[in-house]
Amino acid sequence: MAPAPRTASELVIDLAAVRANWRRLGESAPGAQVAAMVKADAYGLGAIPVVQALADEGCTEFFVAEVSEGIELREALPEVDIFVLAGAQTGTTEELIAHDLAPVLISAEQIERWTLLSGGRPNRLRCSLHLDTGMNRTGLDAVETAALLADTSKLQQLEVVHVMSHLASADDPDTTQNEHQLAAYHRIRAGLPMGVASLANTPGIALGPAYHFDHVRPGIGLYGCDPSPGKRLGLQPVVHLRAPVLQVRTVAAGETIGYRATHTTARERRVATIGVGYGDGFLRAQSGRGRVAFDGHAAPIVGRVSMDLITVDISDLPTDIVVTAGSTAELIGPTITIDDVAAAADTISYEILTSLGRRYRRLITDEPTAAG
Template sequence: MGILSPAERLIAAADPSEPVETGALTVDLGALAANWRQLAARADGAECGAVVKADGYGLGQGAVMRALVKAGCRTFFVANLLEGETARALAPDAVIYVFDGVAPGCAPRLAAAGLRPCIGSFAELEEWAATGALLGRRLEAAIHVDTGMNRLGFPPGDAAEAAARSSGVAPTLIMSHFLSAQLPDAPVNDRQIAAFDAARAHFPGVPASIAASSGVFLPQRPHFNLVRPGYALYGGNPTPGAANPMRPVARLSARIVSVRDLAVGDTVGYDGVFMAQRPTRVATIGAGYADGLPISATAAPGKAAGEAVVGGLRCPFVGRVSMDYVVLDVTDAPREAAQRGAWVELLGDMIEVEELASRARTIGYEVLTRLGRRYARRYLGG
């Protein structure tokens, strides 16, 4: 056999298990289940549900729900009717609440899927009761009280009237939502707990819930009967400013598709926002803002750029993040790790979701829920 050319050697060494995509998202379902169990243990005997809206925070509602059901979760929260119908197909025996409540005209489908809307207005209450009357039964629902978010829910002053007018439905939960639970010393937390206590007194015997991810960790321990974590399940830090108690769930990597050397004065990307100040080696990876890497992770005066880990070394984004590509400064990275075809880490052990979000001047919730559909997806432990 003759001597192989570099291209032939590359083809011969190709791993058929490698994804053809230039970006890869690995979801650790074992870590997800472990996070749920940790939150359940912290809930002082309250039931631990799970928020699986926005396609399981971008990680895949189907895989996420199956793993959580296997771990023991029996109550789920979604944003809207379509997410609820998907959840019902995935978990036929689960309790499923819909944060949107009774969107106009959706009551028959909510009832048909056995979903429980989070009702926050008298119009919704009347529509849900009327739908139940047509079906010959009182339909189950959560009663949502707004204790400060000013987004959804009955004002606390309407709680008594809401209770009086709930005879046509079957309330199974009274709920509210913290607005600053990530700040354990915020005075508004105590005010909201007090307002919620006053409102739930009008619904004796009905289970109560106010704590989402950060609320589970508040010193007041406002766990009531049910906690409903979301972000923390997926590895997000529910205690900003302190060490993250959750295990990372999402790992994101991208493949280098091109490497080149720049001379001093050469620019990179649209509008030449980066100019090389020294001889610079750059690598282009096959992921961009269409894949959920925020364009705001582009370097700006006084603001750090996003980074990727190349051969154990952090390498900054240079130039503008574009739709399909990000360019990295790999001048100081090991040559063998910064070559065409190599994989670099964007989220993982060295870069958590909060760090990527901070460098992009956004929040980890947005980073997770915008992860694109072009990634090769691999699920571990589920």
């Protein structure tokens, strides 16, 4: 039988799985410190409860994208180390200092700005350095890096915690870019031996010990998504998304379903309308491509995803699965994984997580399983 009726879509966030994934990632990078990427509200799952859970596990370093995220975390967790990936941007330095946030310095200009603020203080200001090794997004570029390597005295007034770079294609072990970036990082590290060496994100951990150095910075892996080939990291799912069936109807052969009549039934079908849509972050790109599940059996989305509703063809479900108004559909879970959803929407699991909307009733659990 279908699960018990629910009155609203429900997003379940399993903190015990987040904890287990952090431990597992540490086991995959033995000897390296494991920090946590919690930017974008912990990839949409809620930064404060995630950080509290990981701090309980022993994680001491957390990375956010911008100062406002860091301030929110600092107010809830006064003892942890928080690093801001945007660095020491103009207009943010006073807040960085006031809230004990360490910038990840991404340019020569930022190094100079932070150095001027650090000079004359009894304790040097803390920071990390981000040097670009081939992603061409943020970080000191090749010219700035060469100048810094030629005169490392520019860092004398700073307490450098990490010397970092970021892998562009770590989820593709066959590309030569990983090796090129690794070689470039070794050259940089030889000239900047201060602090700890940090290169690997989640897929970088899966590339093996050569990429681990002293420190790894997983993000997506904490939240149950394994971008490595063959899912070799062995991570636990964190997110479960369920939504109620609002109505079930019989649609005759030759009828159309949804906006712009994009789906026409070839024969009589049973169609369930489910209360979720792109207004909840259920991407419209899943129209006619995605699936949901009932009791472990998948059923295809037919017609377009609309703001509040999707329509699903339930005709081919086993006869012992009875779907009625009030039944519950699995949108993300053991049958329909986040990677399945991402593939159907022609995107990546990162976007699926960070798009999860605020209309869901959010339930946070923290009960370890036998596997955890």
